[in-house]
Amino acid sequence: MTPRRVVAAALAALSWVSVAAAQAPTPSPDPANQLDAGIRQAAGRIQTERATKGQSSGLLLGEVQLLILGLTVPTEDRLLARAEEGRTDKQLGADGSTSLVTKGGIPRVLALAVENGALDQTQSGTTVTLRGSPMGLVHALANRGYLAMYVEGDPALNVLQRFSFGVSFDTSRGLAAGESPTLTARARQLSSITGRLTLLDHREPRRAQYDDRWNNFAAVQQGMTSAAVSFAAAARDDQALAAWLQRANIAIAAAPPERVEAVIRTQLAGLPSIAVSGATLAAVATARARYDELLEARATVLAEVDRGAQLVFDYTNDRPLDGNDTSNVRLVGSIGGMVNLTGNVSATFYNSKPSGVTKPARDISAALQLDLPLGRPESVGRFVLSVSAKFESLLSDVPGPAGFLLSGTKGSIGVGQVKLTIPIKDSAAKVPLSFTVASRSELVKERIVRANVGVTYDLDAVFARFKP
């Protein structure tokens, strides 16, 4: 094994600590992506009305948030939000199709489940992962009308919410020569199965412990509601806005179903340039200010929710193409506050013991990571100092890639890392600096000391800004 692969193996071991966080915080929405979401919401409504009633009333003057954002969000921000959303849609198959060629009945069922929101799909390389939960299936069936009665907050359903599952398919398996990755969802492509039980979740925003925060938020939101009513009153008397709405709805009515969203987007792009009245301008400025306050207040509440304690139990059945199938059980706990603390303990077992191995357990491990946010986001940016450590005990010699036991690999591994992530303000770049010490890797008994400097950059955001 080359030194490079030794270091890679050690760093990969540390990744267990970084991924011990049970749930990553949700990025805050901004007005541009909310305008984009509003466009898709309106397009969905119009398409549904056409399908069920044969006609649609088109865009409505009462859809005030759409108009407020349409009048105030700069064009360049819309392009950026659209570029990022388009990328996500492609990965998740939100356009109704999976991003890979599929064949066979089972993949179609899975695709239908993704289309109806029963499963979430993500893709990494040639691996497609489908995640879902019993509660998600209930939601999907209810939304499709297959469940006549569904009561939000039902205690039985709340128990179901604690469970989730995931299935990964490696679509590069079982390919004929020259064949592109294809999801067949057959056993040969199954690379892992996961199950999760959430034992403790104080990151659920609907918990009663956060009622006071939401009540305080409601006071901020009330400002938006009243400002929206004032805008609606001004907009109703605005002849330029009325004329624009009429033109837009003529264009929407003439558009085929698959073009409705694009036509709405085009029409809204012309909204900032129409000569609305002074009263409308004043009302929209006030409403937009209240809206920005609403988003910020919501983000503040959710940031506090994300610091709540969480304890989950994971089971993973790993089925590598080369090597032995294993089962891993892991208990992950995390809690936030001034610092974020995440830890896990896990054990891995062979599903069937390799030749020469007497113990069913492959390894046990424990890891701990502490993340300390530093700096002020509005000035120098948010630095993060992370300190992590992992201890792993290999309970017997491990099999190598060829299936033979590698003598002398049994033993303990200790890994420690200090990392400072430096943000570059007003850009998508971050610079992680890390220092890692490992007593050995799983396959090679050599001490590892490594310093790393890197740059991470969201190239999608950069390229989107230069799109013509």
Add this chain to the structure above:
Amino acid sequence: MRIRNNNDLDLEAPQGELLTVIVPGGASNAVITFDTPGGTGTLTASGHQFAVPPPGAKPVCFVGVTCTFKASGTCDVRIADQAGNVAQHTFSTAFGLVSNTVVFSIDIVPAGGAGGRQI
């Protein structure tokens, strides 16, 4: 109450008619605030009832409702009269919305006449 132009956000109702704004099941999943001729506040599961006011300088009044989702969900905003006529507008987090505000306009008409939907 009558829905005009097949547009559930464009209503007409006579002065004094009692209307109720409600979001069934939404209060557990979202923060919902309202602004009606009867006042402002946070909407609970029982909804908010108000009377259509007398026509002022303009014979129109407005009902605004904002839903901000705590998690994923749907807000089905409804205004109902006592005869069972319902105007509704629905949105959800399915398309990425975290919050939305809609405003119903209610043209105040002389008392009398049937409710329902005007196409």
